[in-house]
Amino acid sequence: MIQPLIAHLTVMQPDWAPWLNALVLLWALMLGHAIADFPMQGEFLAIGKNRHGNLSAVTGGHQWPASIWIYCLTIHSMVQAAAVWLVTGSVILSVVEFVLHWLIDLAKNEKLTGFYSDQALHFVCKVAYASLVLFGISLF
Numbered sequence: 516m517i518q519p520l521i522a523h524l525t526v527m528q529p530d531w532a533p534w535l536n537a538l539v540l541l542w543a544l545m546l547g548h549a550i551a552d553f554p555m556q557g558e559f560l561a562i563g564k565n566r567h568g569n570l571s572a573v574t575g576g577h578q579w580p581a582s583i584w585i586y587c588l589t590i591h592s593m594v595q596a597a598a599v600w601l602v603t604g605s606v607i608l609s610v611v612e613f614v615l616h617w618l619i620d621l622a623k624n625e626k627l628t629g630f631y632s633d634q635a636l637h638f639v640c641k642v643a644y645a646s647l648v649l650f651g652i653s654l655f
Contacts, residue, residue, distance in 0.1 A: 537649035540602070544641040547598030552637070555594055563587030565624040588624075592617040599644065608644050615640050 562568040566584040571577055595616040600609035616637065623633040 533649050533651075537645045540648055541641055541645035543602045544599065544644060545638070547602050548595065548637055548641060551594045551598045556591055560587050560591045564591050564620060567624065584624075588617060588620060591620065603644065603648075608647075612640065612644075 558573050559570070562573055563570045563579070563583055564587040566581075568584065570579045570583065592613050596609045596613035599612040600606065603609075619628070619633060619636045619640075622628045623630070628636065
């Protein structure tokens with residue numbers, strides 16, 4: 516069984532250790548986000564998760580059902596949720612990440628947000644997860 520990163524952060528005991536642990540956790544969450552949001556997403560999911568996207572342009576003219584965007588957005592959000600689960604070991608935070616990532620990306624696709632605000636919202640989620648650990652709120 517894979518040990519979540521958080522399991523390895525409990526060895527520090529000084530007064531400042533909770534802050535350092537939270538920063539290390541935030542860094543790990545941000546790395547997970549960067550990997551899952553960019554190289555692991557790929558062109559198919561990046562275009563397919565947007566109901567306004569044109570997947571046929573990147574799949575040799577193949578026609579996709581209109582509802583394919585729901586599947587692509589869901590799969591992409593599941594990959595993000597898996598990254599949070601691997602880092603934190605928390606199923607609850609993983610589910611929260613899945614729902615929030617889905618909604619944040621949907622808002623971007625509907626042009627309610629842009630690229631920078633989309634990434635800022637994802638960052639705020641990661642800060643919130645690390646803050647839960649910092650303030651001793653256990654969801655593990």
